[in-house]
Amino acid sequence: MNIEKIKSDFPLLSRKVNGKQLVYLDSAATSQKPKQVISAITNYYENHNANVHRGVHKLSEEATEAYEGSRKKIADFVNAKANEMIFTRNATEGINLVAQSLGFRKGDEIVSSVMEHHSNIVPWQMLKSRGVTTRFADIDEDGILKMDDYENLITKKTKLIAVTHVSNVLGTINNVKKIAKIAHDAGALLLVDAAQSVPHMPVDVRNIEADFLVFSGHKMLGPTGIGCLYGRSELLDAMPPFMGGGDMIKDVKLEGTIYNDVPYKFEAGTPHIAGAVGLGAAVDYLVKIGMKNVHEHEKKLVNFATTELQITETYGNAPENGGIVAFNVHGLHSHDVASMLDENGIAVRSGHHCAQPLMKRLGIVSAARASFYVYNDEEDITKLSASLKDIINLLKRKKVV
Numbered sequence: 001m002n003i004e005k006i007k008s009d010f011p012l013l014s015r016k017v018n019g020k021q022l023v024y025l026d027s028a029a030t031s032q033k034p035k036q037v038i039s040a041i042t043n044y045y046e047n048h049n050a051n052v053h054r055g056v057h058k059l060s061e062e063a064t065e066a067y068e069g070s071r072k073k074i075a076d077f078v079n080a081k082a083n084e085m086i087f088t089r090n091a092t093e094g095i096n097l098v099a100q101s102l103g104f105r106k107g108d109e110i111v112s113s114v115m116e117h118h119s120n121i122v123p124w125q126m127l128k129s130r131g132v133t134t135r136f137a138d139i140d141e142d143g144i145l146k147m148d149d150y151e152n153l154i155t156k157k158t159k160l161i162a163v164t165h166v167s168n169v170l171g172t173i174n175n176v177k178k179i180a181k182i183a184h185d186a187g188a189l190l191l192v193d194a195a196q197s198v199p200h201m202p203v204d205v206r207n208i209e210a211d212f213l214v215f216s217g218h219k220m221l222g223p224t225g226i227g228c229l230y231g232r233s234e235l236l237d238a239m240p241p242f243m244g245g246g247d248m249i250k251d252v253k254l255e256g257t258i259y260n261d262v263p264y265k266f267e268a269g270t271p272h273i274a275g276a277v278g279l280g281a282a283v284d285y286l287v288k289i290g291m292k293n294v295h296e297h298e299k300k301l302v303n304f305a306t307t308e309l310q311i312t313e314t315y316g317n318a319p320e321n322g323g324i325v326a327f328n329v330h331g332l333h334s335h336d337v338a339s340m341l342d343e344n345g346i347a348v349r350s351g352h353h354c355a356q357p358l359m360k361r362l363g364i365v366s367a368a369r370a371s372f373y374v375y376n377d378e379e380d381i382t383k384l385s386a387s388l389k390d391i392i393n394l395l396k397r398k399k400v401v
């Protein structure tokens, strides 16, 4: 991978922050966008903009072709079929769609984990009012999910296991294929939160045997406001729609409505057409680099960062890490660390990372997080560790005074 060349595709990465060259280490929150994605969106609005699936005029045909072409491209990217790929606003909406439409009933059980982002906890907790119980698998001292917990927590009443493929804090890559087997052996389904995996490594929904899988476009070089829910056809066919309105119907009478086929049944109203087009261009960009190369590149960066950040306290020690390192500087709140780094033009995330139960499990209130992507290199990490060393030395001097 030619990182210099890749970097030059991202206009924002050339800007300065606080007078310093920007070092962007917050891609797990949202990635930057290459010019290829930005121009695909501009080109759509300048040359093809119209509503989809409605008009017979030329522009509407072109817009529909662009929208459905992107769906096919994105489906191929994770080895799904186009009609198994529903466009949503983001990963969060995909999880909520399954929570609301899968038909959870009183007495049903769900197994989530302490490692999850709030998006993979709260939608399940919201089913409590329907009499649904959610239990949580634990992690071990290395930040790896305890497989025994899944075996122990799963019962005949378990309808679904919901698990993140890659932790947005620890970086742990979970063995979701193994969790799929545990779920299926017990007659339950598996939902994989792939918000941090699809952007960073090859993901094959069939190989991991996911029943549902969600991800967000904005974390994979695409625009905000577009995401995807993959679902097995027979499950999606049997599920009622999440929202009603235009485009999700075959026939509407005042007495009742016949719903459209999947995926349209789940896409009520005018969709984010330009968003889908942008995400299609992002997939083209990633395919060109090759997802194996992306993963290998980030593995190297994580190994390098883990050594460089020995000067801090880091969290998680899984053998497989998806390009994320969370850390704390002893004696400082993570927001203070992130603000001091920002003065040097270095952007890292700080806070609880929408994973408060995980923070509690780790015995901390917050952490700083460096996350890597295709445009990062070892120099970015060296700049981060040099700034952290300065911060630590400053703290020491203060203590002496």
Ligand SMILES: Cc1ncc(COP(=O)(O)O)c(C=O)c1O
Binding pocket: 028, 029, 090, 091, 092, 093, 117, 119, 120, 164, 166, 167, 168, 193, 195, 196, 216
């Ligand atoms: C593991 C994980 N799941 C879900 C989400 C939610 O993504 P979004 O806000 O795009 O829906 C995130 C976002 O950080 C995440 O890291």
